[in-house]
Amino acid sequence: MAVATCFRLLATILLLAMAGRCYSQQMDHIQLSRIADSLDNLTQGVQAQAIASKEVASGIMKIFTLMATDHLVCERGWFKLRSSCYFISEDTSTWEESRQKCIALNSDLVKITHDNEYNFLRDLAKGHHTYIGLSDLQEEGTYRWVADGTVHQIVESWWREGEPNNCNGCGPNSSGEDCVHYHSPNDGLNDIACDTKFRYICEKPAQLGWNFASVLDEETPTEK
Template identity: 80%
Template sequence: MAVAASFRLLGTILLLAIAGRCCSQEMDHIQLGRIADTIDNLTRGVQAIASGVMKMFALMATDHLVCEGGWFRLRSSCYFISEDTSTWEESRQKCIALNSDLVKITHDDEYNFLRDLAKGHHTYIGLSDIQEEGTYRWVADGTIHQIVESWWRKGQPNNYNGGEDCVHYRSSNDGLNDIGCDTKVRYICEKPAHLGWNFASVLDEGTPTEK
């Protein structure tokens, strides 16, 4: 009887130990889940703060971007319009000598800005189909230009007489047009703006307003 009672007591102790262990494991899972949720929330919070800080610095950087005298800024780029006239290739070499390249247009705001900058003058841009007829590429990086009809003069580009491989902006707000690359007109160069802490405007009176 004593032995049987002892076995019963031992069994009871084991059952209580197992039950306690199960309960402890359940509590561990609950606590671990709470800790994981807390870490996840903290991670999202840190990411949100980091994103906000990056945006703030980006805005600050844009506010302090400047261009040297004679160049005009739109966002993070500086633009120069020549007073002399050159062929398309000569124009490009002159831009390169200024640590820039013939302008690449990427969005409507930039097109409108350059249209105002070039008003009254035929001006080369960095676009041609010299490499392959009908495939227009930006010389600055070789990317293919997807024709935006609103940028072009009506009926252009048309490769008139089979000899028009370079693109310029026609005066009188007439739009882009393909012409012979040996034609001498003005040109527009583009390069990145740089950080500066002089808050004076780099634009002369009567030029497009920086954006």
């Protein structure tokens, strides 16, 4: 009788222990599930905040970009195209003198980068031979933009027919033609001796501002 009672008590204790373990495992599972849900919610919250912050930052950048584009201006006497300002001189100088005069104006001889700019400068120079910032002074036949030293890949539509030719047909005493100007009225670029005196075109970046007296925004310049 006593033995049977002991076995029943032992069995009861084992059952209670197993039940407690199962309950503990069930609680652990519930807690882990809750923790996983919390982590998911936290991750989603962080991601949403990151996306919102990125959208806000992108919106702010767009606003600043629009403001910058709308308020880029040039000083009186300069003509604006996109983000650059251009100045055409009324005096004439050699190519190097022209460059130094541009530098004194916080600019440099113009660098042409695309057809729209070429057409704009062609109109600006109408009726005048004008120096631009292109030469092969460093290496014969390799034309570089003086503003940044980059090599000019010849765009045939910009040049007069047969140019550049380094004074083809000139006499033996010729020093050659190393500097480039816009040739008017024959309409196109031409290489010329650098000591020839022409007008010149300077270029510099447009600036943010609202108080300049005169602003010309991508307008075709009037003939000077």
